[in-house]
Amino acid sequence: MAVAIKALNARIRANPVSDYFCSTHFWGPASNFGIPLAAVMDTQKDPEIISGKMTLALSGYSAVFMRYSMAVTPRNYLLFGCHIVNFGAQMTQGYRYLNYWNFGGREASLSAKAKEGLSQAEGALDKTVTQAEGVMRDAAGNVKSKAEDLAGQAKAQADRVTR
Template structure:
């Protein structure tokens, strides 16, 4: 049985693509892609839910590992791509957080909601006036 496993392993390691797919240089970044996928999905959620501290920490984390992915030998471009996407998503989230909490985004949203409610009320009043004629 051990000879069979050694023979299969040698055949896999002899093929460059299969060797790469069976390495941690491939599976590490692939398993790590859940972080940027979640971050990109979170850009559609309300900015009230964003944690400024966690966004900052994940931005530093991704910047660090972007640098690391190019410093190792051989360079791990898949890991770089993973953290590049995450860095972009975290910077977007950071902007949304600052806009909502520090640059008046919450107040703008409140005014927009009040204007929309006023428009609906005006439509109801016009509809009732038309009915009474």
């Protein structure tokens, strides 16, 4: 069995493509790509949930490992690509964090949410007023029709009495 495994390993290592595909130079960065993918997806979320400390730590981590990927022999371009994507995403998150918490983004966001809430409340109030006007018109029509019926009945009784 050991001989078969050695023969299979020798056959894999003889082909440069399969040798690379079966190495840690491929699978390390491939499995590490979850971090930059998550960072890129997080750029679409609310900036209030961004952790400034974690963003700084991940930026430093990516910068160190970009350097490491070029220092090893052979150079690991896939690892470099993984960390340059993560570094870019973390820098974007860092800008969003600073803009939201330090440069007035939070106040602008809260102001926009307040205006949106106010316009929704005004819309709901207008809808309620329109509904109330409709109910009042219907009630006035009903009262008028009942009054006309009662007036007709009173007139009919008055005519009977006077005859």
